[in-house]
Amino acid sequence: MTTIGPWDLRKPAVTGAGGIVASQSRRAAAAGAAILAAGGNAVDAAIATGFAVGAVEPWMSGLGGCGFMVVSEAGGGPAQVVDFGLVAAAGLDPARYELLPGAKGDQDIFGWPRVIQDRNVIGPESVALPTYVEGIRLAHERFGRLAWPALLEPAIALAEEGVLLDWYGALAIAVAAPDLALFEPARGLFLPAGLAPLPGSGTAPHYLPLPALARTLRRLANAGARDFYEGELARRLADELKSAGSALSAADLAGYRAAVVPALEFDYRGHRIAGVPGLSGGPALQQVLGRLAGRPLSDEGPGPADYSAYARELRQAYVDRLAQAGAGGEQPAPAGNPRASSTTHLSVVDRDGMMVALTQTLLSRFGAKVLLPETGVLMNNGIMWFDPRPNHPNSIAPGKRPLANMCPVTVSRPDSGTHRPWLALGASGGRSIMPAVAQILSFLIDYGMDLETAFHQPRLDESGSGIVTLDTRLGPEVIAAVAADGQVEVGETRAYPVLFASPSAVMQAEHRNVGMAEIASPWSGAVAEAAPRAAPG
Numbered sequence: 001m002t003t004i005g006p007w008d009l010r011k012p013a014v015t016g017a018g019g020i021v022a023s024q025s026r027r028a029a030a031a032g033a034a035i036l037a038a039g040g041n042a043v044d045a046a047i048a049t050g051f052a053v054g055a056v057e058p059w060m061s062g063l064g065g066c067g068f069m070v071v072s073e074a075g076g077g078p079a080q081v082v083d084f085g086l087v088a089a090a091g092l093d094p095a096r097y098e099l100l101p102g103a104k105g106d107q108d109i110f111g112w113p114r115v116i117q118d119r120n121v122i123g124p125e126s127v128a129l130p131t132y133v134e135g136i137r138l139a140h141e142r143f144g145r146l147a148w149p150a151l152l153e154p155a156i157a158l159a160e161e162g163v164l165l166d167w168y169g170a171l172a173i174a175v176a177a178p179d180l181a182l183f184e185p186a187r188g189l190f191l192p193a194g195l196a197p198l199p200g201s202g203t204a205p206h207y208l209p210l211p212a213l214a215r216t217l218r219r220l221a222n223a224g225a226r227d228f229y230e231g232e233l234a235r236r237l238a239d240e241l242k243s244a245g246s247a248l249s250a251a252d253l254a255g256y257r258a259a260v261v262p263a264l265e266f267d268y269r270g271h272r273i274a275g276v277p278g279l280s281g282g283p284a285l286q287q288v289l290g291r292l293a294g295r296p297l298s299d300e301g302p303g304p305a306d307y308s309a310y311a312r313e314l315r316q317a318y319v320d321r322l323a324q325a326g327a328g329g330e331q332p333a334p335a336g337n338p339r340a341s342s343t344t345h346l347s348v349v350d351r352d353g354m355m356v357a358l359t360q361t362l363l364s365r366f367g368a369k370v371l372l373p374e375t376g377v378l379m380n381n382g383i384m385w386f387d388p389r390p391n392h393p394n395s396i397a398p399g400k401r402p403l404a405n406m407c408p409v410t411v412s413r414p415d416s417g418t419h420r421p422w423l424a425l426g427a428s429g430g431r432s433i434m435p436a437v438a439q440i441l442s443f444l445i446d447y448g449m450d451l452e453t454a455f456h457q458p459r460l461d462e463s464g465s466g467i468v469t470l471d472t473r474l475g476p477e478v479i480a481a482v483a484a485d486g487q488v489e490v491g492e493t494r495a496y497p498v499l500f501a502s503p504s505a506v507m508q509a510e511h512r513n514v515g516m517a518e519i520a521s522p523w524s525g526a527v528a529e530a531a532p533r534a535a536p537g
Contacts, residue, residue, distance in 0.1 A: 009493060011519040013452035018529030020515035020532075022048055022504040024060070024428065026525030027164070029517075031154030032348060033527040035146065042350040043071060043143040044151055047136050049218065049346050051155035055210060056163060057523070059172055060428070063216065063228070064130045064379040066211040066289070067360030068276045069139050070263055071409040072421035079263035079274030079410050079421075082142070083400055084135025086128040086382035087256065089247040092398040096125060096389045108445045113387050120383045120396070122179055124245035128382025128402075129239075130228075132360060135258040137225030142260055152221040159217055159376075162209035168522045169208075170199040171496060176366045184329065185371040191531045193518045212376025240372040241379075242473040247285035262507030263410075268293055270414040271422075271445050281434035284317045288438045291316070298501055300439035301447050304481035310442070310470045311482050314435045318464035342429035345408065349506040349513045351529065355421035355483045357408035359428070407434045422508050429501030431463035436501035444507075451516045452505045458493070461500050469499055493520045 012146025013019060019042065032049030040048070046069065054062030061067070112120075140148060156245070163169050173180070174196035180186045190208070216284040219233055227233045230253070238250035261281040268289045275282035275333035281436040292315045298306055305475035343361035361380070362368075368381035385402035387394040394403055408426035412419035423444065425438045436459060443454040459469035460482065470479050470490045482488055491499040502518035506526070515526025 009519045011517065011525075013158050013450070013505070013514045014528050016528035017512055018437070019045065019348065020506050020513045020528045021045055021346065022506050022515040022517045022526035022527055023346040024055060024344045024504060024518065024524045025053050025056045025525060026517075026527060027158065029457075029525055030525040031158065032423075033529050034154065035151065036331065036350055038104075038150070039148065039366070040146045040151070040350075041138055041144070041352070042348040042354040042356045043145045045350065046250075046346060046348045047140055047144065047452070048151045048154050048362055049348070049400060050136060050358055051152055051361070052158050053344050053346065055155045055159040055213060055217070056171065057344065058163065058210065058213070058378055058522060059130070059176065059362070060342055060361040061362055062378055063133055064129075064367060064377045065360055065362040066131045066382065066426060067136065067187065067358065068280060068404075068406050068408055070274055070276065070357040070408045070410050070424070071143055072182045072274060072355045072412070074350070074420065076412065076419040076421070078141075079265065081261050082137075083261050083276070083278075084129060084131040084258040085404055086380065086385065087247065087400055088128050088383065088386070088396065088400050088402075089252050090399045091247045091249055091252075092281050092396070093247065093382075094390065094396045094398075097383070098535040099388060115388045120388050121364070121381055122369055122518070123183070123331040123378070124241070124368065124370050124404060125247070125250060125381045126381035126383045127241065127246045127306050127370060129248060129256055130377070130380060131223050131256060131258060132257055133220065133228040138260060140225075142484045144331055148224065149221040152217050155212050156217045156221065157213035159210040162207035162283050165197050165200050165206040165208055166522075167199040168495065170197055172365075173197060173411055175496070176294040176369070176396050179369045180366060183369050185373040186366065186369050189371060197422050207326070210376055212373065215377070216375045216377060228346035229256060236374050237372065237377065240374055240527060242372055244372070247368075251311060266290070268441065269445050272374050272412045272419055273409055274410045274411070275407060279401055279403045281437070284321050285407055285409070285438055287320065288317045288434070289441065290311045292438070292442060293335075297420045297446050301451060302443065302457070304478045306442070307474065307478045308433075308469075308481045308485060310439055310458055311462045312485060314438065314462040315466075315468075315486070317434075318431075318462070322467045342430065343433070345426035345428050345502070345504050347424040347426060347504050347506045347515070349421075349424060349508065349515075353508065355410050355506065356425040357410055357424040357426045359406040359408045359426045359433075361406065363427070403434050405431050405435045409441075419423050423505060425503065425505040427501040427503040429498065432501040434462045435459070435461050435463055440503060440505070450509065451505060451514045455503065455505070455519055459500055471500070482529055495520050495522060
C-alpha cells in the first residue's frame with residue numbers, strides 16, 4: 001500500500017431554502033443555480049448545467065456524448081426517465097473490429113479482447129451516434145419552463161472563456177496527451193506546441209478557450225436542438241465524421257429520437273428508489289439493494305459486517321450481470337487497471353421540490369479523441385461498450401444499443417405521503433458508479449446519516465474484477481473482514497488517480513435543501529440559488 005497523505009479530505013455541504021445544483025464542476029453548477037434564480041425549474045437548471053459541464057470539463061461529457069436523466073416532479077407520482085443512450089451507426093461493419101491475434105481480456109476497463117488498431121476504443125471507428133443534444137431537447141420539451149436559448153447562454157460564455165488551466169485542468173489534459181497527440185484536431189487544440197499545457201501561475205487564472213464549441217452552442221441556441229440532427233449543424237457534423245472515417249451518416253443523425261420512459265421503481269426499507277431501466281446500472285442496483293434489505297443492521301453505523309455484505313452483494317450482482325445473456329454478456333474487468341476517469345453526474349432540486357439526476361458521458365476521457373474542428377465537438381467512443389467478440393449478446397452490430405453503467409436515481413421517503421422526491425443521486429466512474437450509489441443509499445437510509453456525513457463515509461468498490469478495493473480510512477477491522485471473503489487492495493480517496501466513483505447529490509432535509517459533491521475533487525461543488533426567483537420568461 002502506497003500512501004500520499006496523511007490528510008483529512010473535507011468538503012462542507014451547501015444548504016438553502018431555494019434550489020441547489022451539485023456537480024463535478026462548481027463553475028457549471030453556478031450556471032445552473034443562476035437559471036434557478038431566473039425562474040427555471042430543476043430540469044432547466046440541469047440542462048444549463050449539463051451544457052456548461054461540457055464546456056468547462058470537455059474530456060468528461062458534451063455534445064458528442066449520451067446520457068440518462070431521471071426526473072421526479074415536485075408533487076410526487078411516478079418518476080420519468082429521459083433515455084438518450086448510445087446507438088451504433090446503421091452502416092457499421094462488425095468485420096472492421098477483428099480481434100488482435102492472441103489477445104486476452106485486457107482492453108480498457110471492460111476486459112474485452114483487444115481489437116486490431118484499437119478501432120473500438122480510439123479514433124473515428126469507435127464513435128457511436130451522439131445522442132446527448134436530442135435527449136436534452138426532449139427533456140426541455142417535456143419538463144422545462146424557460147426558453148431554450150436562455151439555457152445555453154451560460155455554456156456559450158464558459159466555452160468562450162475556456163477550460164481553466166489550474167493544476168487540475170492541466171492534469172486532466174496531460175494524462176490523455178499520448179492519445180490526443182494521435183489526432184491532429186485534438187492535438188492542435190489541447191496540446192499547444194505539441195505539449196500538454198502547463199498550469200497557470202500567480203493569481204490571474206489561465207484559460208484554454210473553445211471558440212468552435214462556443215459557435216456551435218450559439219447555433220444550437222438560435223436554430224434549435226434538432227439542427228444538430230437535421231439542419232446546418234447536422235450537415236457539418238456528417239461531413240466531418242465522414243472525412244474522419246466514421247460510419248455515422250446524415251441519415252443516422254436525422255433518424256434519431258430520444259424517449260421518455262417510466263423509471264425503474266422499487267422499494268428499499270420503505271423508500272421508493274427510481275432509476276433507469278434496461279441497459280444501465282439500474283437493474284443491478286435493484287438486485288444489490290434487494291439482497292441488502294434483509295440483513296440486520298449494525299448498532300453503531302456501518303461496520304465490518306456491513307462492508308462484508310456490501311462487497312458480497314456487489315460481487316454477486318456483477319457475476320449475475322456478466323453471466324446473464326440479456327444483460328449484455330460483459331467480461332470481468334481486468335485486475336490492476338485504473339478506475340474509469342470519465343463521465344459526469346449532476347443533481348438538482350428546485351425551490352418547489354422537483355428533483356433531477358442527470359448522468360452524461362463521452363465514455364472514456366476525451367471520448368474517441370476525435371475532435372471535429374469545424375464544430376468543436378468531441379466525439380464519444382461508444383463502440384467500446386460493445387463486446388468485440390462475435391455472436392455474444394452485447395456484440396458489435398449496426399443500429400444496436402450497448403449496455404451502460406450509468407446509474408442516476410431519485411428517492412422518495414415513506415413519510416412523504418405522495419412520494420414527493422427526497423433525494424437525487426448519481427456518480428461518475430464507469431463500473432464503480434453503481435457500487436457507490438448503493439453504499440451511499442445504505443448510509444442515508446439504513447443509518448440515517450445526513451448528506452455531508454454520507455459523502456465523507458469511506459466506501460469500497462467491487463465492480464467485476466474479483467478484487468475489492470477499500471478506502472484506507474475503513475481501518476484494519478473492516479479490511480480484515482472483507483479480506484476473509486476474497487482478495488482485496490487498499491488505497492486512498494484522492495483527486496488522481498481515481499480509485500472510487502465521484503458522486504453528486506441533493507436532498508431535502510428539515511424544510512431546507514442540501515447539496516453535496518465529491519470530496520476529493522478540487523473542482524466539484526454544490527451551489528445554492530442565490531436570490532428570489534424572477535417570473536418565468
